[in-house]
Amino acid sequence: MAQAQVIKMYNGFYYLQTGREGDELLSCRLRGRIKRHKGAVVPGDYVEYELLEDGTGVIESCLPRKSLLLRPAVANIDQVIVTFAARQPDLNELLLNRFLVLAEWSGIPEIVICINKCDLLPEAAQESFLQAYRDAGYRLLLVSAHEKQGIDGLRAQLSGKVTVFAGPSGVGKSSLLNAIDERLQLATGKISDKIKRGKHTTRAACLLPLAGGGTVVDTPGFSAAELEQLDKGKLAWYFPEFRQYIEKCYYNTCTHSHEPDCAVKEAVEAGGICRERYEAYLNILQAINERKKAY
Numbered sequence: 511m512a513q514a515q516v517i518k519m520y521n522g523f524y525y526l527q528t529g530r531e532g533d534e535l536l537s538c539r540l541r542g543r544i545k546r547h548k549g550a551v552v553p554g555d556y557v558e559y560e561l562l563e564d565g566t567g568v569i570e571s572c573l574p575r576k577s578l579l580l581r582p583a584v585a586n587i588d589q590v591i592v593t594f595a596a597r598q599p600d601l602n603e604l605l606l607n608r609f610l611v612l613a614e615w616s617g618i619p620e621i622v623i624c625i626n627k628c629d630l631l632p633e634a635a636q637e638s639f640l641q642a643y644r645d646a647g648y649r650l651l652l653v654s655a656h657e658k659q660g661i662d663g664l665r666a667q668l669s670g671k672v673t674v675f676a677g678p679s680g681v682g683k684s685s686l687l688n689a690i691d692e693r694l695q696l697a698t699g700k701i702s703d704k705i706k707r708g709k710h711t712t713r714a715a716c717l718l719p720l721a722g723g724g725t726v727v728d729t730p731g732f733s734a735a736e737l738e739q740l741d742k743g744k745l746a747w748y749f750p751e752f753r754q755y756i757e758k759c760y761y762n763t764c765t766h767s768h769e770p771d772c773a774v775k776e777a778v779e780a781g782g783i784c785r786e787r788y789e790a791y792l793n794i795l796q797a798i799n800e801r802k803k804a805y
């Protein structure tokens with residue numbers, strides 16, 4: 511049976527890159543028996559398919575995945591670029607932390623933070639901007655799609671990998687991809703229009719091959735990353751700079767919130783862990799606790 515990769519998913523159709531004439535995508539339905547559970551096949555998946563007489567296809571099965579990002583659902587990615595704007599909308603650090611936890615949880619090997627719209631940030635503020643995240647070990651790229659600042663560095667970061675651009679609506683994910691490869695011509699939108707229409711400019715995740723090598727996934731922005739299924743015992747491990755302290759806590763079930771002799775809390779007091787990051791941890795922990803109670 512033939513195999514191909516799912517490039518996008520839209521209105522119940524799956525579009526496969528089959529390498530056929532004209533590089534045209536093959537639109538497919540799922541075979542009834544794999545249809546049942548949501549997320550059975552997502553963009554990035556490699557599938558086995560059968561060609562039908564009407565020129566469409568039917569997906570018979572999904573091959574094993576290397577990785578799976580849950581929100582947005584994309585399989586087999588190597589890297590997430592968590593994208594936010596320096597301004598417009600103002601950077602919401604709590605939300606940034608939620609995206610980072612989501613990416614760590616998904617087991618994506620490389621996580622990079624990209625801050626767009628740096629043309630709106632005074633130059634003096636750029637140097638120490640988000641220092642806590644650099645200290646935590648994240649690569650931080652400060653860029654501007656409009657001023658074409660930092661675009662070469664971003665392009666180099668994408669080469670040879672499958673990368674997802676994740677982040678809230680309106681931060682400029684599509685604008686950045688257009689700046690990286692002008693052939694893409696992705697639709698972008700004014701924030702005021704997005705609010706009026708209550709819709710995102712980008713509607714569905716789609717894999718896009720880049721001129722300079724590598725593949726990117728443009729995704730619709732979303733505001734509330736869903737973390738409720740996360741195991742709260744693992745949450746601290748998704749904050750890389752906490753890891754060296756976790757096993758030094760007195761209780762091995764320590765949640766690093768109210769317990770005595772907590773090495774994480776001590777590190778916060780001593781300055782080894784940044785307070786904003788610790789507060790983001792507590793906030794997400796509380797959200798998990800409240801959701802669990804609600805069920």
Ligand SMILES: Nc1nc2c(ncn2[C@@H]2O[C@H](COP(=O)(O)OP(=O)(O)OP(=O)(O)O)[C@@H](O)[C@H]2O)c(=O)[nH]1
Pocket residue numbers: 626627628629630653654655656657678679680681682683684685686697698699700701704709710711712713729730731732
């Ligand atoms: N000042 C400034 N504005 C930018 C920059 N990049 C993008 N914008 C503007 O930000 C707005 C949103 O850009 P999009 O690229 O549509 O944002 P998006 O993240 O793809 O949004 P969704 O598809 O809804 O998730 C547009 O009005 C862009 O012109 C930048 O570097 N600087």
Ligand SMILES: [Mg+2]
Pocket residue numbers: 683684685697698711712728729730731
């Ligand atoms: Mg977009």
Ligand SMILES: [Zn+2]
Pocket residue numbers: 756759760764765766767769771772773774775
């Ligand atoms: Zn602890």
